Amino acid sequence: MHTMTLRLSPGDDLRAALDHAFRARGLSAAFVLQGIGSLSVARLRYAGRDEAAELRGDLEILTLAGTLSAQGSHLHMSVSDADGHVFGGHVTSGCIVRTTAELVIASLPGERYTREHDAATGFAELVIRAT
Structure with a gap:
């Protein structure tokens, strides 16, 4: 496992920045270890909902977790x-950094993550393969 730290600036889109960092570094599998900071806009899709809720104002990131793959x-x-x-x-697109976001990412060199359609869920789900 290798780790990297990202610091995002005001106006950055959180999700887009993570996806960009993954692609720019040529990673095959990674996950978020920690994320803190502030947002001026948070777009979150709540459980069982199709559309994201948009929150605006002075927002603090308390937790951030997830996986990163070439498909998103x-x-x-x-x-x-x-x-x-x-x-x-x-997390959906449009989460905008207010002052800063500090993110610690771990890459897994021996694995490759993809997202593929899963007939049981109807969604593109994580598939883990050895490299």
């Missing part, structure tokens, strides 16, 4: 608003 990331995040209310769900 699968990320879950919890954020709190200025009153301490916590929201969590599946």
Whole structure:
């Protein structure tokens, strides 16, 4: 396992930055170890919902976890608003960094992650292969 740290800047799209870092480094399998920082916009899809909810304001990233593959990331995040209310769900595009985001990523050189259609769920799910 190899680790790397990313620091995102104001205005960066969290999900797009993670996907870009994965591709730019030529990785085959990776996951998020830790993510903290702040957002001005969080777009989270709650369990069982088709559309993402959009939260705006001063938001703190409390947790960020997920896997990264060539076909895209699968990320879950919890954020709190200025009153301490916590929201969590599946990260979609459009989560915009407010001041900073500090992310620690681990790559797994002996594995390759892909996302392939799973007939049982109807979704593109993680497939793990040895390299």
